Amino acid sequence: MSDLRDLYQQMILDHYRRPRNRGEMDDCTFSADGFNPLCGDRITVFVKMEEDKIADIRFVGDGCAISMASASMMTEAIKGKEEQEAEALFESFHALVAGDGLADEAEVGKLQVFGGVRDYPLRVKCATLTWHTLRAALRGTDEPVSTE
Amino acid sequence: MIVPAEREQGVSLDVVRIRADFPVLQQSIHGNRLVYLDSAATSQTPEPVVRAIAGFYRDDCANVHRGVHELSRRATDSFEGAREKVRHFINAESTREIIFTRGTTDAINLVAQTFGRRAVGSGDEVILSALEHHSNIVPWQMLCDEIGARLRVIPMFDDGTLDIDAYRDLIGPRTKMVALVHISNALGTTNPIKELVSLAHDHGIPVLVDGAQAVPHVPVDVRALGCDFYAFSAHKMYGPTGIGALYGREEHLNAMPPYQGGGDMIRQVTFEKTVFNAIPHKFEAGTPNIAGTIGMGAAIDYIAAIGRDEVSAHEARLVAHASERLSSIGGVRLIGTAREKVGVVSFVVEGAHPHDVGTILDHRGVAIRAGHHCAQPVMDRLGIPATARASFGIYNDDDDVDALVRAVLEVREVFA
């Protein structure tokens, strides 16, 4: 089995302790709620669109290190991207953490630190909850996203 | 047979011999010895129980209560024999008062939908406690929503004990049912059930007790408790999953309508009318979980051979030891500090989410539960999203506590 440090990489711990882009957004274009009933993680993602780009993105939530760091790093990775690009990045990210496809290394960039999640199948949902929630926001889904 | 061995700390269980009955514990997880501290979710199953279940399928498999042939007689004898074991296990007066169910949840739903439906009317109230497992909340909530009744909740103090004075005040002319957990699965608090039952009975109010976390750990005597109903599951007391029992006072069971209709619960059926079978069979429609029931009986035998007082003393010592060791680690806070506490130690680690604690402990082979423990209102009341919970059984010892403590220290390192 891999070392714990492969899962809890320094950058993940740093984002967990000092999440970026955390907070509500009053003037968001879209928002969505995500929930993991298994462990109680919850998250709300707010996005502000300008033209076709994600001009701003913020989140609020409560959860484990993996889910909170994933949300924080997602906001950094996604800002300025078009919806299509965000979807593509999610696909690569999913392949990276679930180990069920080829992740484009250049595309995932810093998110590479989540590669260790692959060895912890029970934690994949923690890493992807924020992304599912983002997708729901972009698609204007009203129902809260649930991992179960 | 397992005999309690003399130890320095006084009488203690011979855990080495007990562990030999649990092959599942003799494996390594991620390269470490498996340290199973999640018995409150589901306990492991000893060889004699596995053998009893397999033995039924191998040698005696037949339906119960209906065959004229030898195999059916044997199956029926073993099945009804298990009912007698359950009766004795909780000291009920008669086997007619023992109904086999799928487990605690099923038993509570049965009572809510039959007894509860008759006892509770529009505008009435059902009292629960702040410590309840979802399975002793939702069935009552469903009933109340349907008939326009209301749930009232006995509040708890920060240490996880119930506010008995508030309970006294809640009881009123509208109270038609009280449903309480005996021992909390989230915090380990043991409720003073006898006292709580007697307060309700002073007003003629019936009481159901959720004993899922009590029967594996402490001797239970339903007549001494005085409760009207007592529900529990086999899989938390070294028996199989999908089987449990409901104790109900005979006069209640006789008056209650059936829960489900079908075979076995009838005496006579025509298209015009059905005459229901006598209790307990009236509440056991269809072919039951025969193997599971026999396994449950074997689990009772297993616990009895070790000795319930011995089990109780052993686990109390482990819980005290684990509580002391964990609370001496900087940044670790115990959740639920009632003096009367059984089976579980819930805790949080500063700066580390319980889910991460669970992953790091699992990495070291230490299996605990992290989450809300199907008791979200308990978590909300304490203002925390979740806890890490170590729970103990007859196969745990001080080495397991050491492994737990070492792994929690590692959590502190990772999240330092």
Ligand SMILES: Cc1ncc(COP(=O)(O)O)c(C=O)c1O
């Ligand atoms: C206190 C308590 N009540 C009820 C239950 C439900 O038991 P089961 O899932 O076996 O029906 C549990 C176990 O999860 C429990 O701990």
